[in-house]
Each structure stands twice: as C-alpha cells, then as structure tokens.
Amino acid sequence: MPRIAYVNGAYIPHRYASVHIEDRGYQFSDGAYEVVNTYRGRLIDELRHLQRLDRSLSELSIASPMAQQAMRLVMREVVRRNRMTTGLLYIQVTRGVAPRDHKFPRSIKPAMVMTARSIPEFPQEMVDDGVKILTIADIRWARCDIKSVALLPNILAKQAAAETGAYEAWLVDECDYVTEGSSSNAWIVTVDNILVTQPTGRRILAGITRQAIISLAGELGYTVEERPFTVTEAYQAKEAFMSNSSHFVTPVTQIDDAVIANGKPGNLTIELHQRYVRFMEESAPIDSLMG
Numbered sequence: 671m672p673r674i675a676y677v678n679g680a681y682i683p684h685r686y687a688s689v690h691i692e693d694r695g696y697q698f699s700d701g702a703y704e705v706v707n708t709y710r711g712r713l714i715d716e717l718r719h720l721q722r723l724d725r726s727l728s729e730l731s732i733a734s735p736m737a738q739q740a741m742r743l744v745m746r747e748v749v750r751r752n753r754m755t756t757g758l759l760y761i762q763v764t765r766g767v768a769p770r771d772h773k774f775p776r777s778i779k780p781a782m783v784m785t786a787r788s789i790p791e792f793p794q795e796m797v798d799d800g801v802k803i804l805t806i807a808d809i810r811w812a813r814c815d816i817k818s819v820a821l822l823p824n825i826l827a828k829q830a831a832a833e834t835g836a837y838e839a840w841l842v843d844e845c846d847y848v849t850e851g852s853s854s855n856a857w858i859v860t861v862d863n864i865l866v867t868q869p870t871g872r873r874i875l876a877g878i879t880r881q882a883i884i885s886l887a888g889e890l891g892y893t894v895e896e897r898p899f900t901v902t903e904a905y906q907a908k909e910a911f912m913s914n915s916s917h918f919v920t921p922v923t924q925i926d927d928a929v930i931a932n933g934k935p936g937n938l939t940i941e942l943h944q945r946y947v948r949f950m951e952e953s954a955p956i957d958s959l960m961g
C-alpha cells in the first residue's frame with residue numbers, strides 16, 4: 671500500500687509528492703510545523719498541537735491555511751489513507767510560493783503539506799534502559815518558542831550526539847543552564863522528588879507533552895518547579911528524563927560522562943511514563959472530532 675501525502679489540496683502518492691522550488695519554506699525556512707503522535711488510533715493532544723501551530727503561524731504573520739475543523743478532517747483523511755494506527759502525523763505550513771525576495775510577498779497563499787509515518791510501538795528497552803545525553807552549546811535564535819522549520823542548530827546538535835553514541839543532545843546556554851533537547855524538553859528530578867524543567871518563554875518550545883506531564887505529575891502529587899537548571903545540577907540529579915510527542919517520558923541514565931544516580935531509570939520517571947501511556951489510552955479515538 672503506497673504512502674499518501676497531502677500537498678496543497680491534493681492527496682498524492684508520497685514518492686511523487688513535491689513542492690515548488692520557490693516555496694519559501696525551501697528558500698528561507700519561512701514556515702512552521704507540528705508533529706502529532708498517533709497512538710493506537712488516537713491523535714494525542716490534537717487540539718493543543720493545532721493551537722500551537724496557529725500561534726507559531728501568527729508569530730510569523732503567516733495566514734492559517736484553513737479553518738481548524740477543515741484541518742482536522744484532512745488530518746483524519748491522511749491517517750485513513752495511510753492506514754496508520756500508530757505513528758506520526760506531520761503538518762508543515764509555509765508562507766507560500768513567490769519569486770525569491772526576503773520581504774513578505776504582497777498577496778500569497780500559505781502552502782500546506784501533511785504526511786503520515788507509521789512507526790512500531792514505542793520500544794520498551796528505551797524505558798527499561800534509558801538513554802544517554804550529550805550536552806552542547808545552544809546556538810539557536812532568540813525565538814525558540816516558535817516551532818519553525820528552521821532546524822539547523824537542532825540537527826547539528828543531534829548529529830553531534832549521535833557521533834558520540836548519545837541519543838539526544840541537551841542544549842546549554844551561556845550561563846550553563848540546560849534550555850531543552852534538540853527535539854525534546856529536558857527534565858531532572860531532585861533528591862526531594864521535585865521535578866524541574868526550564869520555564870516556557872522564548873528560549874524553549876512549550877512542549878505539548880511537557881504540559882501534559884505537568885498536569886499528570888500534579889495529579890500524582892508531585893511538585894513541578896519551572897526554573898532553569900545547570901548542567902552540574904543535572905549531573906547530580908536523582909533522576910532525569912526527556913519528553914516529546916514521540917518519546918513520551920524517556921528516562922535519561924547518563925549525561926556526558928556522568929552516570930545519573932545508579933545508572934538505572936528512576937522510579938518517578940517510570941511512574942510518569944506509565945501515567946502518560948494511560949493518558950494516551952484514555953484519549954478520544956480518531957474518528958471523534960471532540961478532542
């Protein structure tokens with residue numbers, strides 16, 4: 671069964687799907703995107719992702735390509751045509767196609783692409799064993815709250831991590847604070863079982879999973895402190911983990927050369943992972959437009 675992509679109003683076999691060479695996403699990275707996790711036939715936190723997409727677009731003065739309900743129908747159609755039950759749905763919106771010129775073109779329609787990629791269920795080994803992190807300088811721009819398609823610093827960081835055998839890179843600012851991961855939010859747990867993560871603002875992406883974790887941790891009776899933490903604090907943490915839509919709550923067992931606690935995923939991290947999986951299981955099935 672061929673994969674199907676949605677490109678500016680048409681459903682096209684993935685291998686033939688393409689955009690114009692003067693699409694400003696290609697020319698200037700002039701666009702924003704979202705990744706929505708599809709878990710066993712559920713679009714997880716769909717409405718929050720669409721709200722964040724709207725916000726990214728509005729911060730960039732890019733018009734929304736369609737009304738939210740229409741977009742939700744297209745999302746379902748892309749999932750259906752790809753027979754995806756577990757996987758990732760990518761939505762990418764750019765300012766549109768126009769002759770190359772930095773200024774916004776006068777009248778231009780935004781361009782939208784949606785793709786779906788089925789993936790196996792989240793590997794249990796990652797929860798059982800945890801992952802390694804490499805810390806690296808955060809060289810990104812000053813608007814990391816926008817989910818822009820311009821990801822070069824993130825790509826370079828992830829590649830550097832991979833080259834040292836680490837799974838993810840944690841980005842570190844000029845004051846030695848961990849801002850976030852190259853494609854995830856970064857968390858530590860203190861000896862007093864307090865969860866710590868960088869506050870939202872212009873330095874990080876306000877992760878949708880991060881927000882869900884804050885609520886779930888509260889329900890479980892844990893305190894979350896939204897404050898910066900340093901690399902040294904992370905090395906000495908009781909537990910550490912990363913979060914994003916495709917990795918939920920993934921334990922971190924090593925940061926650079928520092929093994930976290932006894933090198934095994936922490937109990938609180940595992941409890942949160944399990945609670946997050948339950949939250950996904952309890953989400954509305956995809957055919958519902960109720961969120």
Ligand SMILES: Cc1ncc(COP(=O)(O)O)c(C=O)c1O
Binds near residue numbers: 705824854855914
């Ligand atoms: C830089 C960055 N931070 C954080 C996240 C986590 O966001 P979410 O939980 O919405 O997937 C991502 C997700 O891809 C990301 O790219």
